[in-house]
Amino acid sequence: MSSHGYSVNLMYNNSIVAGTATEAEAQLISHNSDTNYDHVRVNFDVTGPATPEIIAYEANGTPINVMDYGYWGPAEGFALYMGDYINKTPIKATFPVPGTYTIKMDLVDMDNLQAVIASETYKINVGVKVTVVAGDNQGTYVTDGIGSFDSLAIPEPEKDGYIFAGWYTDANFTTALDTTKDLTENITVYAKFEVSNTETDEEESNTTEENTVVEENKGEKDETPKTGVANYAGIAVIAIAISAATLFIIRKNRI
Incomplete structure (x- = not known):
């Protein structure tokens, strides 16, 4: 809400982390305003799961916690003049716990029972x-x-x-x-x-196949010696028989 061409804005990053100081900016904007004010200030009202720390700076650079006073600016207020301009004030806000906070900013006329000149409300989600x-x-x-x-x-x-x-x-x-x-x-x-079980199963499968090949090769090698022994045994029997027959013939001839 604004009147007489004035408005207040709060610019901030959407990703706000609990317990971490977040840089923001408070703005007081005059949109070709048609009214002068001798004494105004910006009131801050914050609701939420905990009280945040909102640090602003005085003209001499001294930091102040707005939440200690409930407003920003001199206690007696400051002057606003007609024209087209933006006054920017850097602030740092720290929200101690996560949750949803509501910040209301009111630009008020101190010379008229704090009549509201401009007002904005912001809903801020603070996460982790x-x-x-x-x-x-x-x-x-x-x-x-x-x-x-x-x-x-x-x-x-x-x-x-x-x-x-x-x-x-x-x-x-x-x-x-x-x-x-x-x-x-x-x-x-x-x-x-x-x-992955798939990788393990494939490795086990490959290992099984390799073992099977080795066993088959071992079986083939075992048969060869057995066949050789049998052949040598048969040859030996035949040789003995021939030797015996020859010896019998020699002896018979001698007789």
């Missing part, structure tokens, strides 16, 4: 940072306000020769992550992989 480690890959995600790991809709990781075996909260894979539970603080999550 989730660092995902999947093998050699790593990525960072931020929940949209309070949300579970599942709410991030992170694709199931892949690794050649392995199958995905779940998310864990430690690198040793001792504590499984409850992916349906709301996250309340920044967290690092690890993907566990196990050797």
Whole structure:
């Protein structure tokens, strides 16, 4: 809402992480305004799961926490003049816990019982940072306000020769992550992989085939010595018989 050509804006990054200072910018805009004001200030009203810290700066560069006063600017206010311009004030906001916060900014006339000149309301979702480690890959995600790991809709990781075996909260894979539970603080999550059964089955199959070939070759080699022994035995018998017959003939001739 604005009147007499003035408005207030709050510019900020949509991915806000709980406990992390976020740079933002408060703007006071005059759209060819037709009214001067001698004493105005910007009131801040914040509702949410906790009280944030909103740091703005005085003219001399001194940082102040707007939430300690409920407004930005001198207590007696500052002057606004007609024209077309934008006054920008850098701020840093830190939201201690995740959740949804509502920030209302009112530009008020201090000389008229704080009559509202311009007003804007912002709904800000503060999330947590989730660092995902999947093998050699790593990525960072931020929940949209309070949300579970599942709410991030992170694709199931892949690794050649392995199958995905779940998310864990430690690198040793001792504590499984409850992916349906709301996250309340920044967290690092690890993907566990196990050797694919398909790969194992193929290796076992190849090993079995190799063993079968070896056994068959062994069987063929065993037959050859046996056949040779039998042949040599037969030859020996024949040789003995011939020798005996020859000896008999010699003896008979001698007689």
